[in-house]
Amino acid sequence: MRRIRSDFKYDPKATVISTPLNEVFEKRHGVCQDFAHVMIAGLRGLGLPAAYVSGYLRTIPPPGKTAAARRGCDPCLGLGLVRR
Numbered sequence: 001m002r003r004i005r006s007d008f009k010y011d012p013k014a015t016v017i018s019t020p021l022n023e024v025f026e027k028r029h030g031v032c033q034d035f036a037h038v039m040i041a042g043l044r045g046l047g048l049p050a051a052y053v054s055g056y057l058r059t060i061p062p063p064g065k066t067a068a069a070r071r072g073c074d075p076c077l078g079l080g081l082v083r084r
Contacts, residue, residue, distance in 0.1 A: 039073045
């Protein structure tokens, strides 16, 4: 996770929902969904199971706006899925 934070830049205009992982690696820019996929690929490459999760922040958005969606990764470390 530290390498993703230091080597990749958050950029909401860099990718779209269908951007493939190899393009995210090349650009080193993306959003939480992209970073979750990078982390899942890394964990699975090490033989550790990991799951993609998504949800919404519990907020009261201003009129006309929607709640902010968030994506993440749950690694499975022999204790079931660990939420961070």
